[in-house]
């Protein structure tokens with residue numbers, strides 16, 4: 001370990017030692033600003049239904065994929081016919097659009113805006129909406145929000161679980177992927193996640209886009225009512241496929257426990273409407289074992305929102321952060337991540353980023369530098385201070401991710417992958433059975449190979465907490 005506190009001159013440096021020179025590194029006041037903007041711009045690159053123009057996308061310009069103006073109602077919906085459900089972001093390395101995973105992604109980005117509005121307002125992303133008066137992060141978020149609104153059945157308020165092909169496309173460009181698209185059955189998890197996101201969006205857009213905010217508020221209330229009437233409607237793909245044709249084999253995002261989704265939706269609806277009917281559903285027990293949030297366990301998001309509006313849960317959030325920090329000084333890389341092998345799950349890098357968010361929440365409330373330093377260390381981990389030495393953000397670092405499991409990056413013929421994407425990270429589960437892993441050790445079980453959907457895919461719910469972590473840290477160091 002070396003301490004560079006004494007170096008005050010902004011420049012690029014390298015360390016020369018017996019083992020040879022280190023990679024170049026930066027001493028700067030805002031060293032992560034570019035990485036933070038790229039990580040947010042990545043959502044633009046994931047847009048469905050519109051062409052990406054060279055002025056914004058550079059060498060990654062491409063044609064529009066998936067108009068999604070004719071989407072079939074899968075027999076599992078119990079309905080016939082079609083809906084129009086354009087726009088939104090491709091979920092991950094594939095071209096499908098999933099409400100559950102959009103849920104935590106949108107919640108994270110909307111929370112970033114609520115927590116750091118001034119910083120967010122100052123960031124321009126060079127997207128088609130960069131010259132309007134709306135902060136670019138909210139332009140980008142609304143691109144997915146408008147899609148989400150189309151996924152609600154106006155007749156009853158329930159929300160279709162996902163919009164998908166029956167099976168995954170090959171490694172082709174989006175405009176070549178023309179299989180029929182379906183929406184599948186409504187589910188409790190999707191409907192509650194939708195209620196949470198639209199309730200939060202109703203507050204965030206209230207002064208920015210009034211019609212959108214009002215539509216969100218109404219959609220949230222209707223979704224909530226449907227969920228109360230259908231409190232345990234799971235999405236179980238295998239069972240569905242025994243009953244209905246065609247079978248659907250894309251990402252399931254199945255989810256058996258809904259008390260956390262109920263609690264999160266209630267917290268957002270309560271905060272937006274101030275209606276006391278929601279408060280009893282905010283469940284203090286929903287944060288099972290105090291896991292950081294993930295697509296299937298969103299209980300902590302209710303705590304963040306209640307703490308943000310000073311509704312009595314700050315102490316819980318600080319205790320959560322203390323629990324994370326405890327023992328982190330004894331891990332190899334001096335970070336919260338890796339206190340136990342079980343941290344290295346599928347998408348482990350999003351665990352890292354979400355741990356960092358928890359610490360930044362505590363820092364916001366206490367101004368105690370231990371939390372900030374812990375969050376910076378976690379960002380350092382993602383940027384290369386880790387067991388593989390990779391910077392897990394495409395387009396950055398001295399040891400780069402070049403082959404993410406991302407259809408556009410594989411199929412576009414451009415050597416560099418689409419920039420700003422966070423690789424999933426080490427995952428000893430190795431469910432993809434790729435043969436290029438060099439280690440089974442939990443924090444080394446990673447391969448930069450496009451076959452590796454278990455360690456090297458990208459996903460919107462992994463990028464969102466990285467954007468939050470970087471922007472929150474940058475906002476903590478004023479200009």
Ligand SMILES: [Ca+2]
Pocket residue numbers: 129130131132133134135136139
């Ligand atoms: Ca804008």
Ligand SMILES: [Ca+2]
Pocket residue numbers: 255256257258259260261296297298
């Ligand atoms: Ca759940």
